[in-house]
Amino acid sequence: MIDFIQGKLVEIETQYAVLDNNGIGYQLYCPNPYVFQRNIDEIIRIYTYQYVREDILRLYGFKTKSERSLFEKLLNVSGIGPKGALAILASGQPEDVVAAIEGEDETYLVKFPGVGKKTARQIILDLKGKLDDFSNDLFNYAELNSKTHAGSGRLNSELEEALEALRALGYVEKELKKIRPQLEEQQLETDGYIKKALQLLLKG
Template sequence: MISFLRGTVAHVSLSTAVIDLNGAGMSVYATPQTLSHLQVGEEAKLFTSLIVREDSLTLFGFSNDDEREVFDVLLSVSGVGPRLALAVLAVHEPEAIRVAAHSGDAKSFTKVPGIGPKVAGRIVLELAGKLVPHGTAPGAVPAVAAESVWKPQVVAAMTSLGWSEKDAAGSIDKAMADSPELADAGNVAPILRATLRWLGQDGARAGNRVGSRG
């Protein structure tokens, strides 16, 4: 694995830079912020992540190790590839991404071109517990969030899984009636899991009712 590159900057474009490593030019994709600090003819160091595909090897470069760590974690989200992960870092600083993921703030991710409510909801759901703000104690839970903040995020996550917005909203309300402590905490991932469990139990109850009538 190529962990970092250090060499002379040979070329800088809108999306890539070429680093001269003793006569070998390595092309690296990076955010506009990272590229803006590179000057042709000067030495630079970039932390890198190598993406291996069947038909290509692509390097992505970062100003620091924290950016690279957030990039790698974003890649674990279903449907998020390296270009989209890089776009997230182009819009948000790594710490802002950590805070949004930890607090269930899906709306922040919709500010990234190419990310709609469904993908944003999936990002929040799948990053729960994987990214936490620096200085946050292990196991700490986010601050209490109002329903107007968390409910649209849970609805977005459920619609991405195939439910209609109406059915999702109704199921959330019924599930939270059984688990008000989760609603009070306003943490998206546990609320979504509880709603899905409630739906499964409700489906089982409906099946039992049909069976008893037969």
């Protein structure tokens, strides 16, 4: 297994980031690639999980080892595949996901894209009591830096990128239309818009 890849971050798309390591571009599917936006053209390390099936070979990337570990545990849940596990990690803070599982909070879990009551119950049955090694300090991400943009054109571009990322996570236009006015009141970078949008969507 490839534990991590360290290289120059050269591209960010809605579902993946690309690291250049010795002239090879590694496409890493991430819960929220935009958390790395500030690191474009910088040398960074992304922890990886290699997913192999008969018809697919894909690398998934994570900011921390603990995020990767939670992804692996979610894959062990019946009915949860890589796409579903990524959506859960992208939509909720890992420590909140762990707390919901340990507290049997189905209401919180069903707010994630693709997670219904049956799947939420299965997550709890399969993982409750098996997440003791996850403590909050393992999930401390660097705080997102909200900057004021001089021009509205860039602001709209950042917002549109964020909305596109949310569509890739499974959110539909009806949900995004509902929260868009609140997002337009903000002046954030793409990752800031995504974080704010997910907070609004989970409250709804």
